[in-house]
Amino acid sequence: MPRYVILEHDHPTLHWDFMLEVSGLLKTWRLPAPPPEHPQTATLLGDHRIAYLEYEGPVSGERGGVKRWDAGTYDVLESSLSVWSVKMHGSRWQGHALLELDHDAAWRAVFG
Secondary structure: OOEEEEEEEOOOOOEEEEEEEEOOEEEEEEEOOOOOOOOEEEEEOOOEOHHHHOOOEEOOOOOOEEEEEEEEEEEEEEEOOOEEEEEEEEOOOEEEEEEEEOOOOOEEEEEO
């Protein structure tokens, strides 16, 4: 079963990185608040190294530090270029996460 992690990241401002393990990398969105704040705008970032599933501490390039907010496994309910729907099984958060691209090409995250 694939894994996920939500990292609290303090740079450049406090936000949360929601990362899904996909094909040996972490598909990553930046969230302005941790779940279950919803709906909220999400920013798709570049893929991250799989090492972030287990990492806490300083980020290279003087980009602050990260701390694990939650981690666990997930089941894919739907995935496409514009929608990710997953069932999360975490130590802190258990439930549904929906990330979808709206008509303005902005990502929206809903946790429930």
